[in-house]
Amino acid sequence: MNKVNVIGIGPGNRDYILPIAYRIIKECDVLVGGKRNLEIFASYEKEVFAYDSNLQGMCDYISANRNEKKIVVIVSGDTGFYSLLDYLQSKLGKECIDVIPGISSYQYLFSRIGKSYKDYGLYSLHGREIRWMDILKDKKGIFLLTDKKNSPSCIAKQLIDAGLSNVTMIVGENLSYDDEKITIDVPENIVKQDYSVLCVVVIENED
Numbered sequence: 001m002n003k004v005n006v007i008g009i010g011p012g013n014r015d016y017i018l019p020i021a022y023r024i025i026k027e028c029d030v031l032v033g034g035k036r037n038l039e040i041f042a043s044y045e046k047e048v049f050a051y052d053s054n055l056q057g058m059c060d061y062i063s064a065n066r067n068e069k070k071i072v073v074i075v076s077g078d079t080g081f082y083s084l085l086d087y088l089q090s091k092l093g094k095e096c097i098d099v100i101p102g103i104s105s106y107q108y109l110f111s112r113i114g115k116s117y118k119d120y121g122l123y124s125l126h127g128r129e130i131r132w133m134d135i136l137k138d139k140k141g142i143f144l145l146t147d148k149k150n151s152p153s154c155i156a157k158q159l160i161d162a163g164l165s166n167v168t169m170i171v172g173e174n175l176s177y178d179d180e181k182i183t184i185d186v187p188e189n190i191v192k193q194d195y196s197v198l199c200v201v202v203i204e205n206e207d
Helices: 019-027 035-039 055-065 085-092 105-113 132-137 152-161
Strands: 004-008 030-033 047-050 071-075 097-100 120-124 141-145 168-173 181-185 199-204
Touching (some): 004 085, 019 071, 019 097, 030 035, 030 055, 035 047, 035 071, 055 071, 055 085, 085 097, 105 120, 105 168, 120 132, 132 141
Parallel strands (some): 004 071, 030 047, 030 071, 120 141
Antiparallel strands (some): 168 181, 168 199
C-alpha cells in the first residue's frame, strides 16, 4: 500500500518550496489540495482533487485510491503548524502518512522583520476561540493566523477596548507574493485600515 505524502509548500511563493517537495510531487499520480495551492503545480499535468471544505470527501477519495496511486496532499505553510496533518492522521492513521515540512508563515514573517520568535506564542484564529489577550500578558508577544472574522482591524479594536492601545502590531499581508506588504503600527492606526484575507498578525508587548 502506498503511503500518502503530506507536504508543506511554504507561504506561497514557489521559491520557498523545498526541493524534496518538488521531487515527490513530480513523482506522484495525484495532487490533493485547495484550489489556490493546486494552481502552483498546474504545469505538472497531474490528476488533482480539490477538497475545498469537504474534508471527509477528501479522506474518502484518498482511501479509495491510495492502493493504486501515489497521492500527495499539499498544505500551505508548514505541515506542523495548524495544517491538515492532524486531521488526516486521525482519519487515515499515522502509519499511512509520510510528512515533508515546509516554511511556515511565522518563520517567513519573523525573518522579514529580522527577529527571533522563540519567546512568542504561536496561534491560529481560524475557526477557533482562543483567549489570546490573556496569553499575551505572559509573553513577549504573540503571532496569530487571522481569518475574515478575526481580521487585523478586529484584533486592533479588541486591543484598544482592553486598554492596550500602546502595543505594537505587525501585519503581514500576502507574504512572499509580489504584492507583499508588512505594516508596523499601533492599534489605533491599524483599526482604520482594510487588509487582505491572507494576513497574519504579530502583537508585541510594551517594553
